[in-house]
Amino acid sequence: MNITWENIVMTVVAFGILYYFLHRYAFGPLFSIMEKRRELVTSQLKEAEENKLSSEKLLAEQREALQQARNEASEIIERAKANATKQAEExxxxxxxxxxxxxxxxVKEIQHEKEKAIAEVRSQVTEMSVLIASKIIDKQIDEKTQSELIDQYLKEVGG
Structure with missing residues (x-):
């Protein structure tokens, strides 16, 4: 292996020229694309973090709203039970x-009917008494016959 200085110098010069053209035409656009990609990834990470925080906040709000709805439902049920109890008592x-x-x-109707029945019985007893008295006067009967006559009329009234 022979190392010649000319080959080394030519290789270094060729590498330098290649590096210059790569740097001028390839590395610049390549680095700018990589920088844009880095910025895009960074912005997407920030946006994802913001979305995560927003989602957590929204989840907390929804849980709170759900708890409030449950509390309101419990209150409505309790009020309904109280109203039902009150209505049942009324x-x-x-x-x-x-x-x-x-x-x-x-009771008043029974009392009225009782008084009416007593008045009717009294009326009938009065009529019977008058009838008996008139028959007694008409017949001029003795005491035994009078007693039999009264018993007979009482049986008629009772039957």
Whole structure:
């Protein structure tokens, strides 16, 4: 292997010229494309981080809204139960009042019918007494016959 200085110098000069053209025409555009790519990746990472934070914030807000909805639903259910209980008590109270009123009316009706029946019996007894007295006067009967006559009329009234 023979190393000649001419070959080394020519190789270095050729490498220098090649480097100059590569740097002027290839490395510049290549580095600018790589820089743009780096900026794009960086901006996408920042955007992804912002989206992540935004998503976490939105998730927290949705959880809070869901919890509020659950609380409101619980309150509505409790109010509905309270209203139902109150209405049931009112209905029961009205039913008891109506029952008491109907009972009172029935008692009054029974009392009225009783008084009416007693008045009718008295009227009939009075009529019978008058009838018996008139027959006794008409017949002029003795005490035994009078007793039999009264018993007979009482049986008619009782039957």
């Amino acid at each position: 209905i029961l109270k009205l039913a008891q009042e109506e029952s008491a009123r109907m009972k009172e009316e029935a």
